Amino acid sequence: MQEEHRALAAILNGLSSIVQDIEDGKLEPDYTLLASMIEYIAEMPDKLHHPKEDQIFALLRTKTQEQDEHLDQLEAQHRDTNHATSLLDRALVSYMQGGAANFPGFRDAVRTYIADEWVHLNTEERHILPAARRLFSADEWEKINADFVRNGDPWSGPGNRYADLFRRITSLAPAPIGVGGGASH
Numbered sequence: 001m002q003e004e005h006r007a008l009a010a011i012l013n014g015l016s017s018i019v020q021d022i023e024d025g026k027l028e029p030d031y032t033l034l035a036s037m038i039e040y041i042a043e044m045p046d047k048l049h050h051p052k053e054d055q056i057f058a059l060l061r062t063k064t065q066e067q068d069e070h071l072d073q074l075e076a077q078h079r080d081t082n083h084a085t086s087l088l089d090r091a092l093v094s095y096m097q098g099g100a101a102n103f104p105g106f107r108d109a110v111r112t113y114i115a116d117e118w119v120h121l122n123t124e125e126r127h128i129l130p131a132a133r134r135l136f137s138a139d140e141w142e143k144i145n146a147d148f149v150r151n152g153d154p155w156s157g158p159g160n161r162y163a164d165l166f167r168r169i170t171s172l173a174p175a176p177i178g179v180g181g182g183a184s185h
Helices: 002-023 031-063 068-079 081-135 138-150 163-172
Strands: none
Touching: 002 031, 002 081, 031 068, 031 081, 031 138, 031 163, 068 081
């Protein structure tokens, strides 16, 4: 779970940095790169990571009620994740179509998404994982870990599904995020 959080954090940090560099005039927008990063955000967490976390949440609810408020919040966010990522998609399309005049809307959508995602990840790391570590048996962790391993590592995904996407991101993103030159599109 934490390895998947680290992969997502790398993308979020990279996206934040690129948006800031565009705003500061250090980079021209690379729409392919931005779309690739948003694609990863929509794919890995929404389709692979959150369903496994939902299993952890359900098991934790059988062990304690002390985390119910956090679990309620996190589960609601998981249910709303498609809406949240579709807002990023729509903001990017608007930016691509309207150019610099529509950058503020895109920037604000990215910043809102990232801020919300940091709160989400921190809640899981600070509250849910410690409670689960304390309350789950070794057998329960073995089953949970098997579910995470079955999807492959978060950088390549099941059946290497994300490997090409990560190669695209790292080849397009400027250093230190990737190895690309930050060419304008």
